[in-house]
Amino acid sequence: MSTQLAERPAHTEAQKARRRTRLDAGRPVWEEEPTIVGRLGKPLVLALIVLMVVFPLYVVVVTSLSTTEAVTRAGGLVVVPRELTIAAYVQLLSGGVVTRALLISTAITAIGTFFSLTVTILAAYGLSRPGSLWHRPLLFVVLLTFLFGPGIIPSYLMVNSLGLIDSYASLILPGAISAFNLIVMRSFFMGIPGELIDSARIDGAGEFKVLSRIVLPLSKAVVAVVGLFYAVGYWNAFFNAMLYLNDNNKWPLQMVLRTYIVQAQVLPSGAGGVTSTPGLDLTPAPSLAIKMAIVVIAIVPVLLVYPFIQRHFTKGVIIGAVKG
Template identity: 40%
Template sequence: MTFLLHKTKWDRVVDVMIYIVLGLFALSTLFPLYYVLVMSITPFSEVLKNGGFVVIPTKITFDAYSQIFSSPRIPQALKISVIITIVGTALNLLVTTLLAYPLSKKTMPGRNFILLGLVFTMLFSGGMIPTYLIVSGLGLTNTLGALIIPGLVSTFNMLIMKTYFENLPSEIEDAAHVDGCGDLATLARIILPLSMPIMATLGLFYGVGHWNTYFGGIMYLTDKSLYPIQVVLRNMIQTPNVSQELQIVNAAAINTLPPETVKMATVVVSILPVMLVYPFLQKYFIKGMLIGAVKG
């Protein structure tokens, strides 16, 4: 017997209310991004005309983008951010994989003790000053290594990857061992090709973390040529003299633009790479989260 479910009038009213609430929530989330974009392309005259608040610009100009890319600071900062994101993410995935794979084996000697030590670091850390002393003692200050090595492994991400490896059928590894593959060969030829979803997920986590890093740059770097884009953006927000922060000798052109417009343009430049990459990883991201975070 087939039962046909018909929505009542009250059910339709509830559906409409849910859609309205979700729409308002989406609007409140997207509006700040939209406002930043609008302010970055709005002419100075229109900003003044509307009292500094523009929602729908009548004219569009890309002078702010032209000015920030005419300075040496923004391209150099973007280059640094790209380097630490690519190199840092690759090293993060390599070390996390080499740590998570053996810990996914229940027969590994001392496995529980090592896991306990790793989880302990999620609850208690050495502190900011001891960390700085270690980084300084290793000679990493004023190097890009200071932005990569201290956060080489995230215990949270390692546990997600370990759970993913545990969910893979053990028969696959047994067959590889019968064919003569060692542990490293099995990991490289069998496990990693099956682990692309979790690799994409954790790669996105690590990559976004590296791209958005600014605290490490403030702590460990004094050479401004090594500043990543987020540190430059932070300094621009804190200083009233945008042209000085961007190292523009002839500041006459940029002074014709409101400082907020230049800052908004820099914000757009800083978030655009992540927004462009995420759609290509979204499929793997969702699948990796579902598989890697659930045991069984």
């Protein structure tokens, strides 16, 4: 009995020492110490995931920069880079279908993102104010769109009745507001302290001044994230163009990508198509390299913008989705 009593303090001190070690290592006290398998397995799994994501992108980029001989020697996609050239990008960006489609997609993305973000901010701010006009009925209508969609035929009939067929407005207006983005932004606005808004109103500020001077400066995270959602949606959209655009000269880049790569159709050459480069001493690129170059041109803008917005994701989406 006395031996057990003597061993108990030593056992307690050992537990306390292990707890202090865990706290010093930044781990909670209830978390087990990492094993050798865990220490070696986690980096290995993460490395495999990164390789699965990066390797296809690497193959696409290398193939887009390869010559005809390299593509023929590889029998398709090129893994080991040899005889790199930018002939495919020069052919695509020297004028034609891809150049025009790239400019159209850029303009639609910029204008559509600005319009959708503006409308979403105004609607979310109005729905976040408890005393706003028709607050609950409008919120119910927004939530109802999560359960019931309009369908392709009613949407087409609506766009046709508004005279938007074969116009760029048909690529923006039908999907100008996302109910998910609206709810996230509304929840974020509701988390802003009401005392700040009340103090601004006491000082004589109107609703637009409250929105521009107080609400938006405190909501940069959610605005950036929702803006990225809209921008990526407009940039990757092709279905509305397939439904509403009859003129091939108005196609955005993703529609060209679908037609040329997914459906394996040949783009028109010469005027308006994939042109040659008479002013440059470049051998014409193979068709596979041109296809991969179109893929690179389509994904690079998103990859360039995403790192600048990534730091806002946790605060902008998770906090906005939990509150309210």
